[in-house]
Amino acid sequence: MSTSSRATAGLLLVLVPTIEFGGVALLSYIRRRTPGYLDNPVRQNLFRAMHAHAGVLVILALLGLLYVDAADLGDGAKSLVRACLVVPPIAMPLGFGLSVASPRATEPNAFIALVYVGAAVLTVGAVTLGIGLLR
Numbered sequence: 001m002s003t004s005s006r007a008t009a010g011l012l013l014v015l016v017p018t019i020e021f022g023g024v025a026l027l028s029y030i031r032r033r034t035p036g037y038l039d040n041p042v043r044q045n046l047f048r049a050m051h052a053h054a055g056v057l058v059i060l061a062l063l064g065l066l067y068v069d070a071a072d073l074g075d076g077a078k079s080l081v082r083a084c085l086v087v088p089p090i091a092m093p094l095g096f097g098l099s100v101a102s103p104r105a106t107e108p109n110a111f112i113a114l115v116y117v118g119a120a121v122l123t124v125g126a127v128t129l130g131i132g133l134l135r
Helices: 004-031 041-069 073-096 109-135
Strands: none
Touching: 004 041, 004 073, 041 073, 041 109, 073 109
16 A cells, blocks of 8 residues: 555544544534524434535545555546545535534525535546556
8 A cells, every 4th residue: 555545544533532522522413402403303303414424435535545555547536536535424424514503493504515626526536546446
C-alpha cells in the first residue's frame, strides 16, 4: 500500500470514534426519551440514516483504498479516487444530521444537499476506480 493510501486509511480510522459517538448519542436520545427525537419521525429517520451511512461509507472507503494502488490509473486519478473515497463518509452524514439539527424540524433544510454532493463524489470515485481496475 502506498504512503498516500495508508495516510488516507489512517485518517478514516481516526474518524471512527465520531461514528461511535453518534451511535451513543442516538442511544441516549432513546434511553432518556429526549423530546424532539422520539416524537419527531423525520429526525429519527435522518439521524438513523446519518449513523448508518457513516459506518457503511467508512468501510467502503477503507476497502476501496486497498484497490487504488492496484488500479491502472495515473497518480492524479489515484489522488482523485482517494479524495472521492474520503468525502462521502463525511459529507453525507453531515447532510443528514445538519438538515434536521433543530428538534422542531419537520422537513430537511438546505444542508440535505450535502447528501447529494457526497453521492455524486462517491459515484466519480467508484466509477474511476472501477475503470482503473478493469483496464
